[in-house]
Amino acid sequence: MIKKITLLLLGLLLIIPFNGMAATESPISVDMYYLVVSPTEDGSTNMMNMVNFTNTTAEDFKGDGTGEAVLNVTIPTGATGFSFLDNKIAQKQVDTGFITTDPVPANQTVVLPYSYRLAKGEEINLSFDYPVQAMQILVPEGMGSIEFKNVTATNQGLFKMDDQNYQGYSVEGIKANQSFTMIYDKDKQPAASDTKDSNQSSGETSTNVTKTAPSFHNPGHLRIWAQSPLRSWDPHVFLIVMAAIIIAALSYFGYFKIKARAEEKRLGADKEENAFKNLMAKQKAIMDKILELEENFDDGNMSEEDYQAKLAAYKQHLVQVKMNLRQFVE
Helix, strand or coil: HHHHHHHHHHHHCCCCCCCCCCCCCCCEEEEEEEEEECCCCCCCCCEEEEEEEEEEECCCCCCCCCCCCCCCEEECCCEEEECCCCCCCCCCEEEEEEEEECCCCCCCCCEEEEEEEECCCCCCCCCCCCEEEEEEEEEEECCCCEEEECCCCEEEEEEEECEEEEEEEEEEEEECCEEEEEECCCCCCCCCCCCCCCCCCCCCCCCCCCCCCCCCCCHHHHHHHHHCCCCCHHHHHHHHHHHHHHHHHHHHHHHHHHHHHHHHHHHHHHHHHHHHHHHHHHHHHHHHHHHHHHHHHCCCCCHHHHHHHHHHHHHHHHHHHHHHHHHCCC
C-alpha cells in the first residue's frame, strides 16, 4: 500500500512544472506538497507525505549555518511510526520532526517522502518551516473527509489516479512558519455536491404582435410584381419564404463549417491524448522498474555497481519522460 501511494505521489510530482515560487526571503521553498490521509487497521490516521523542496538560489544551500541541519521538517506533536522512504537522502530525527544533512544543489529540487501516524480522532496540527506554493491533500474515496481550521481550503471533488478515486482538497500560498489544523473523520464521507438543473424553465412569456403593412406601395413596384411570374404569390409571403431560405442556407453552411472545425480539433485532441497516455504509461513502467531494481539490490541479487548504473539509466529516462509530459501541462 505504501509503495502504491509513493508511486502515486511521485507521478503527481513529475507532471508539475518545477518553476518554483515567486521571489521570497527564504532560499528554500516548497513548489508542491502532496499529503495522503487514510485510516489504518487500528483506527489511527496514516499521513503519507511527498514534498518538493526547491533551492531558488544560484548557490548550493547548506542550511542556516547554526548546525548540521540543511532542511528542517516539523511533524505534528504526538506522531508515531515515523518512516523516511528514501534511503539515498541523509536525515536524522529530532524532537520536532527530522532534518536532512545533504546540501540542496543550486536551482535544484529535492523530493522528501515520509510518513507517520496520529492517534484516532486527534486534530492534525500542521506547521510549515518554508513557504508552500500549493498543497494537495488526498483522501481515498470512502475513507472519510477533512475539515480545515485557520486556513482557506478548496474542495476539488473526486478524481481518479492509478485506478483509485481520491477526494481532493487544496491549500495555496502557505507562508513560512504558518500553521493550520485539519480534522479528519474516517466515518464521515463528503456530502454529495448539489446539482443544478440546466433545463429549468425560464418563465418567460411571449406576446403575439401583429404589424400591418403600410397602406401605400410604390405603383411601379406593384406593376412590376403584377407582370412577374410570381404575381400569384402574396408579395409579403414571398419575402418571408425567401428570408427563410436564405437563413436556412446560411445556417446550413455555418453548421457544416463548425462541424468541420470541431472534427479537426477532435482529431488533434485525440492525437494529443494518445501521446499523453503513452507517456504516462512509460512513466509508470519506469517507476515499476526502479522499485523492482531496488528490491533486487536489497535482496542481494546484484552488485552495487550494476545497481547504480541501471538506476542512473532509469532516472535519465524518467527525466526525459517528465520533460515530454511538461508540454501538456504548461
